[in-house]
Amino acid sequence: MFRYRDEGLANRIIEKLKALNLNLRLMHVCGTHQDTLVRFGLNSMLKEAGIEVRPGPGCPVCVTTPKEIEEAIILARKGKVIATFGDMFRVPGERQSLADAKAEGLDVRVVYSITDCISLAEKTNKDVVFFSIGFETTTPATASVILNHHLNNFSILSAHRLIPPAMEALIRIGEMKIDGFINPGHVSTIIGERPYEFISKRYKIPQVIAGFEPLDVLIGVYMLAMQILNGEAKVENEYKRVVRPEGNEKAQQTMNEVFEPFDMSWRGFPVIPGSGLRLKKKFEEYDARKRYEDELSELCSGYEYKEPEGCRCGEILRGLVYPDECPLFGKICTPRRPVGPCMVSREGSCNIMFRYGKR
Ligand code: SF4
Structure with missing residues (x-):
């Protein structure tokens, strides 16, 4: 791991980037990045090398809508046991x-995994509902x-x-120009390279799948800079030691057997076509909705929901503002007393x- 934290090499990459005299705005969609x-x-x-990397909607807890949280609370009020992850608990x-x-x-419980939730359901006669969040990384589980389990x-x-x-x-909302994407390593472990390709083809935007060590990210940025300078727009993979081009096909099969995409709202976004996952009809007995x-x-x-007054999470999730541009940041809103989800989750x-x- 430590060879991916080599400070001398990191500085050499930054110097090379500086020499390119760039002015780029990149985006990533991953809390770990x-x-x-x-x-x-x-x-x-x-930034000193002329490259800004903005965070997008990469925190699954943060993009969960207040309506979904309200659904979980209503079910708890109706006597169900609601189980979810710790980060979701406080949003x-x-x-x-x-x-x-x-x-x-x-009756709301914090669990560490969906299997904890199954153990909970096995020990009670009450109806147990798992408030199940996450991107492609957690969906196969x-x-x-x-x-x-039946x-x-x-x-x-x-x-x-x-x-x-x-x-x-x-890209379609088009509130700001994005010169390239750093694609999420964890998600890519499951889906591989192909599901991103349409973005490069249709919108001519370069993408690099990157790991999470400092040199992973810097090399990913360097690869994007090279694509941009060469006038290319394709999906490259910096994280080859973990991400296979085809991803994890077994996990994809499991996911596709059970779930189907549908149009879904994200916090801070209008409805995004085909962006949500719901249980297929043959599994609807397990679908709380x-x-x-x-x-x-x-x-x-x-x-309709309004964000807490003054909270700019929606704009942060679209990459439009940084947290310290929110007037509540660090004053009224802290991890101990969070006003919005971007302060609750450790990925926010x-x-x-x-x-x-x-x-
Ligand atoms: S600092 Fe708090 S109130 Fe401001 S955007 Fe972030 S979560 Fe919302």
Whole structure:
């Protein structure tokens, strides 16, 4: 691992980039890339070389909408046990977070994995709903549980999402020019290179799949700079030691057997076509939205949510502003008392900047 943190080599890459005299705006869509960029000071080093790397919607907790959180809270109010990951627990919903709901006496549990949730369901007669979030990285595990466990009292509230449609949405919304994408290593481990190719072909945008060590990111940026200088737009893979071109085909099969894409809202975005994952019809007995359709009907279809006053998470997730441009950052909003999801999750840009960057 440490050879990917070689400071001398990092400085040589930065000097080479400086010599190219570039003025580029890149984007990544991964909380772990943001962590590496801020923790190791790479973003400021790259800025000196004329390259800005903006974070996009790479934190699955952050992009989950208040409506989805509200669905989980309604089900808890109807007597279901709601299980979810720790980061999701504290994200503010329309009226409250799941943590607030638990403090009120509702049965909300934090689990470390979906298999913990299965163990929970095996030990109780109550209906257990797993509030299931994550990108392509975590979806195969959810799909595998659906295929291999058949409990009558278990279902999932799916908030799974796909990354390539969100990347396309950023381009189509067109709020800012993006010269290239650093593609997420974890997601790419599952999906490989092909699902990104349409972006380079259709929009002429270079992409490089990169790992998470400082040199991974810097080499990824250098590869993007070379594509741009050569007038190319293709998908390259810096993270070959982990990501195969075809990805993990077994995981893809499992995911595709259980889930199908549909149009879904993301926090800060309009509905993104084909970006969400829901259970296929043959698994709908495990789909909490189908199973508890009547209970959830009180969440009217015209539901509209406003972000907490002053919170700029939506713009942060579209790469338009940095966390310290939010007037609440570090003053009213801190990891201890988060106002928006980008400060709750350790993959959120506000949380990362608070921990390593400016306060
Ligand atoms: S600092 Fe807090 S209030 Fe501001 S955008 Fe980030 S999460 Fe929202």
